[in-house]
Amino acid sequence: MTRLAHVVAVDLGGTTIKAARYDAHGIAAETLRLPTPSSKGQDAVVASVVQAATALIRPGVRAVGLCAPGLVDTQTGVIRYAANLGLRDTPLAAAVADAVRLPATLEHDVRAACLAERRLGLGTDVSDLLVVVLGTGLAAGIVSDGRLIRGGSGIAGEFGHIPVHADGEPCACGQRGCVEAYAGAGALLRRYRRTGNRADTAADISARLDIDPAADRVWAEATDALGRALATSTLLLDHQRIVLAGGMTAAGAHLTTPVRQSLQRGLAWRTAPAVEISPLGADAGLLGAALHAATAIGAAPARGN
Numbered sequence: 001m002t003r004l005a006h007v008v009a010v011d012l013g014g015t016t017i018k019a020a021r022y023d024a025h026g027i028a029a030e031t032l033r034l035p036t037p038s039s040k041g042q043d044a045v046v047a048s049v050v051q052a053a054t055a056l057i058r059p060g061v062r063a064v065g066l067c068a069p070g071l072v073d074t075q076t077g078v079i080r081y082a083a084n085l086g087l088r089d090t091p092l093a094a095a096v097a098d099a100v101r102l103p104a105t106l107e108h109d110v111r112a113a114c115l116a117e118r119r120l121g122l123g124t125d126v127s128d129l130l131v132v133v134l135g136t137g138l139a140a141g142i143v144s145d146g147r148l149i150r151g152g153s154g155i156a157g158e159f160g161h162i163p164v165h166a167d168g169e170p171c172a173c174g175q176r177g178c179v180e181a182y183a184g185a186g187a188l189l190r191r192y193r194r195t196g197n198r199a200d201t202a203a204d205i206s207a208r209l210d211i212d213p214a215a216d217r218v219w220a221e222a223t224d225a226l227g228r229a230l231a232t233s234t235l236l237l238d239h240q241r242i243v244l245a246g247g248m249t250a251a252g253a254h255l256t257t258p259v260r261q262s263l264q265r266g267l268a269w270r271t272a273p274a275v276e277i278s279p280l281g282a283d284a285g286l287l288g289a290a291l292h293a294a295t296a297i298g299a300a301p302a303r304g305n
Contacts, residue, residue: 009290019052065293112288114141134246182225227262245278
């Protein structure tokens with residue numbers, strides 16, 4: 001077994017930068033949260049990531065693991081493009097490594113969450129796994145035959161843009177009928193507000209299920225779209241298990257039950273894989289970034305709380 005190591009991880013999000021220092025047992029000994037200064041430009045975002053990493057460096061820390069959304073070049077540690085962050089061709093790993101004088105790695109945030117699930121969560125006993133993170137948008141991490149899939153151009157997992165309805169709702173990507181245009185939290189809110197009702201979050205909508213017919217309708221359309229996309233993915237990759245993560249999973253059975261039903265309808269000739277909610281919580285990406293860094297230096301933190 002590889003030797004355990006102290007690692008700092010930083011998860012660059014659209015609104016918040018989350019950071020943690022993991023000890024030799026994989027426990028988050030210190031944590032830090034900073035607002036993401038996206039409106040101030042690329043240099044400000046990079047400086048804030050560097051600030052978060054630097055603040056948690058202690059004697060014994062051996063590496064820094066970073067994760068971020070967008071088009072991420074893991075090999076070079078460069079964010080090629082992240083629209084919500086205003087980043088293009090940003091050498092984030094090098095900027096952090098230069099500041100802290102330690103090795104720094106960069107992984108896509110959803111692939112990092114998938115890595116954490118594979119090592120420490122519901123994917124430990126399967127070799128073919130799909131992890132779908134449900135947020136404003138939708139993205140997936142894929143494990144096939146025990147390997148985390150990145151794809152030919154490094155952007156495998158664009159789950160949100162699987163088309164589920166021909167000539168359906170317009171999507172921000174330019175297509176129509178994408179699952180994200182129905183099941184993304186932003187789309188769910190837009191479609192609910194069209195009915196003349198008000199809500200600030202997807203959680204507001206799920207809280208009104210079985211009370212408000214409009215909430216029931218848009219939620220049913222969202223979960224059906226999600227199940228359809230999962231059926232497409234399952235037919236292609238034959239997942240043993242599907243794990244849902246992200247903020248919308250707070251809905252619990254209101255989410256999993258209709259999604260399982262929709263998935264099974266799309267797989268009438270075979271039994272659908274299990275669909276479960278991740279036990280790792282909102283910091284799965286952070287933990288995955290730590291694992292990625294630890295693996296890169298020949299170490300792997302054990303599971304902690």
